Amino acid sequence: MEEIKFLCDFMLGKLAKYLRMFGFDTKYEKGIDKIKMEFIAKTENRIIITRNSYYKEKENCLFLETDNPKEQLIIVLDKFNLYEKIKLATRCLICNELVKRVDKKEVKGKVPYYVYQTKDEFSYCPICQRIYWAGTHYKNMKEFLEKIKNAGGRSRTGTDF
Ligand SMILES: [Zn+2]
Structure with a gap:
C-alpha cells in the first residue's frame, strides 16, 4: 500500500x-x-x-x-x-524531507557544545542542512x-x- x-x-x-x-x-x-x-x-x-x-x-x-x-x-x-x-x-520539520543519519564527529562544532557532549545520535536534512537530535x-x-x-x-x- x-x-x-x-x-x-x-x-x-x-x-x-x-x-x-x-x-x-x-x-x-x-x-x-x-x-x-x-x-x-x-x-x-x-x-x-x-x-x-x-x-x-x-x-x-x-x-x-x-x-x-x-x-x-x-x-x-x-x-x-x-x-x-x-x-x-525521521523527517525534517521544515522541509518535510526524510532526514539522514550522520556520524557524531561530523556535527562537531555545528551543534551546541552541551548537545554534542550529551547526545550520540544525530541526523540532518539534505535540503536545509538542519541537524537534528533527540x-x-x-x-x-x-x-x-x-x-x-x-x-x-x-x-x-x-x-x-
Ligand atoms: Zn530541512
Missing part, C-alpha cells in the same frame, strides 16, 4: 510539524489558493487537511473543527489509523504519544502538553 500523504492548509502549520515529527509526509504551503491546493492534492495523491468547512463533505479531505493542534493530531491519527505507522524524528521536544512528543496510545486511541479532548 502506498504511504499516506497529507496537505495541510495554511491554518495548520503546527499540525503539519507534528505530523512530520511523527514521520508522515506532510506538505504545508502558505498563501496558496483553493485551486492550487486541490491541484497539489490531486497530482501528488495527498489528503487535504483543512479548517475550511468548504471541504467538509469532499472526498479525500479531512475538515477539522478544533483549532487545538494536539487535538487535531489525535483526530488525524485516529481517523487514518496511523498509530502503528509512526516513525518519530532533544526536549522529541521527548515531549514521545511522552505525548505514549499518553494517547495508552488512552486507547479514540479522540479525546483537553490533552495538555
